[in-house]
Amino acid sequence: MTDSYHPARIEPDIQQHWEAQAAHRAERGSGERFYCLSMFPYPSGKLHMGHMRNYTIGDVISRYLRMCGRRVLQPMGWDAFGLPAENAAMANGVPPAEWTRRNIAHMRTQLKSLGFAIDWERELATCDPDYYRWNQWFFLRLLERGVAYKKTGVVNWDPVDQSVLANEQVVDGRGWRSGALVEKREIPMYYLRITDYAQELLDSLDQLDGWPERVRTMQANWIGRSEGAEISFACGTETIKVFTTRPDTLMGATYMAVAAEHPLARKAARDNPALAEFIALCQQGGVSEAELATQEKLGMDTGLKAIHPLTGAELPVWVANYVLMGYGEGAIMAVPGHDERDFEFALKYELPIVQVVSLPDGRAYDASSWHEDYVVKSGQLLNSGPYDGLSCEAGFEAIVNDLESRSAGRARVQFRLRDWGISRQRYWGCPIPIIHCDHCGDVPVPDEDLPVRLPEDLVPDGAGNPLARCEAFVNTTCPKCGRPARRETDTMDTFVDSSWYFLRYTCSDNDQAMVDEQTNAWMPVDQYIGGIEHAILHLLYARFWTKLMRDEGLVAVDEPFARLLTQGMVLAETYYREDAAGRRQWFNPADVDVERDDKGRFVRALLRSDGQPVHAGGVEKMAKSKNNGVDPQALVDQYGADTVRLFSMFAAPPEQSLEWSDAGVEGAWRFLKRLWSGVRAHLDTGSAGGGLDPTRLDQAGLELRRLLHETIAKVGDDFGRRYTFNTAIAAIMEFSNHLNRYQQEPAADRSLCQEAWTGIVRLIAPVTPHIAEALWQSLGHAGSVFDAGWPAVDESALVRQTVTLVVQVNGKVRGRLALPPDSPREQVEHLAMAEENVRRFVEGQSVRRVIVVPNKLVNIVVG
């Protein structure tokens, strides 16, 4: 053992040793299986702090459970298809395949240098044909079952680049490269019927009790089940079908509104140029919901009249940009009296507003301004003819019944969730295995011809999909009739790739089948860890895909992830200077020095290169745009993997955002140095001397041993149940402070010190595995610390001689009592009253109550 801690010397050796021993192979061990999965990274170039944090959390859990005797699978792979590779190709002229594979190689090296207990034999990349062939194979099964189907969908269209744009490529309504105004355009796409699974996806959320409540709530709201009615309004020879959650307010409907894309709107526009112009206006802008929901409400009368199915009254039909074609029927009955958006619209276009539900406490209705209580369902119907006086519930039922008897409507459940469009007009993705034949139509590629390989040498240029221009790919023959035909050039949404990768890890060596019996042996994933930003889409699609595979008889589980941990973002301070035009130039925190006053408060920040001040821009998510990224690799090179791992686990609990601090890293480094020198000092005193005999310990020894076993209990609880690694580490630090102090006493018991150090080394091992292995051997053990087992709590060591009770008067602390545990209530009260300081506050007042919480607190209520 060296005198001081040198991570650069020990870490590579230990990593090589693990590799030589195949220490992280999932088949090792004999205990119950545990599948610990971290969300796989997009290979963007190099590891960032978010990855580092995510995988450290997974590694701590994996290594802790491994020490507890579980057989742990911790795999790793690459979410390797996607837009950034195409953007990099445009910038550098390098094919996405080459760029991606180079990034993977580099990031794999980085992950290895961090010492994660990953079973690398199962590694996969979604851009490998061996992986994506199964996307294609399963897509064909879904097509056979009718789960996959084709229909048109709306996309962002850049008229200059002649390209479909992703939502993030639309900036302020314009294409990010061309600057052209973006238009909505309808194109044919493949969809998956996730709405057929909406009810099951909603219902089984209840079983996911290992998921954070907020994620379940977000998913439930996303699925958005609502009970209401479908109502048909005659409109000339056509019918306008609407869905409403408030059929009870039908008598308050004063106009109809349809989406700009609604067939009726298009028809009406044919001989109405003004309306056609308005519809064209609605086609401008992007398709994202945030954009649609925040735009100004606009509308135009079509001149058409719809017939109210109960009263026969004529209602004007409007086109309105707040009605979405993608939700419900693309048309609504507007009840401005009891819907805020309809109200706003009616007020703007001077449409009639009718109150049909009475307000609570007989409040007066005000048709000139909106009030929240207009949507309440607790009142009685009025202005509703035969339904007057009914409650909303009764009115709902009566009106739906009447509609049904006239074949003008029925009760129906509607989901907010829409079917999943999986077609992407992009090159770097999994080809959709379809061949278009002029004679046979859309023909699935036969299973034996899979995979449809993506050519890997194309370079996108931003103008459309290069795959569509790749003759060698596009031109083929029809599998049915053998005549010349064209391949589909759309690729799959990358969410398809990430919807089942966790299944493939369990059987990645099987080239005959998508999954096998190993899959059912490992599934479900016991613990899934990833960013909160995936709370809805990725997790919902993965749940859905798992159910699809279950219904195909491929997997046994209903739900893929038993327990979910959503980690927070990694943040860092930002610094900038403003130029004359008000543009900000951002400086990396590593290049800035901070001056503080003598109370440690921030005074100013100076750029190291020129000594001149910069502005502090607050703490933000690490991002290229703010130049506040901290490179984990630089820190690993400087301090070693253990220090970086330790700080990232210590600085915040996993669910919260983590603020990066170089000074904090320094603190983690100091702790590991003290740990090293503490063990070193212990070993320098000579032999540990026989076994520990607790009965021969003095007061200080008993106290230290109690702290040791309290710490073992606390750390095990924090690692195993709470997943609050920060408090586990704090407890280990606290105990090691005590131990360092204790072992400097001349009367310190050497055997107790030995027990304590071997305890600490095992407790910290999941977080800082390299130093733990090294110290474990220094303390005289052969073999790996991860084979040593988790330390056991000695219950007898936990017994306390005294407990401290707080004495309060009227809820304010006025004194403390040191008493044997479980002292009788009378004695506690008596001693509390006798306290000098307590008497001062009780004197002259009458004692009304005395509350005693055993072993904790006495509160004397006076007054």
Added chain:
RNA sequence: GCCGGGGUGGCGGAACUGGUAGACGCGCCGGACUCAAAAUCCGGUUCUGGAAACAGAGUGAGGGUUCGAUUCCCUCCCCCGGCACCA
């Protein structure tokens, strides 16, 4: 706009079931060691008053429930995540 989450010392955070607010770490202040510096070690550190004992205030703002509220309820402010083609 809609859905979800958060706000505690100079800073990151702790307080797990309504019971001592500020564990642990950073920073800062003072001291030891050193020719000196770095590193290391020891002590102090919520704010206000006080030499101290101690007292008062204090968990985004305001109100409520309770013997007792960071924790439960109501109203408001600010920050962050998601919104279906970023992953």
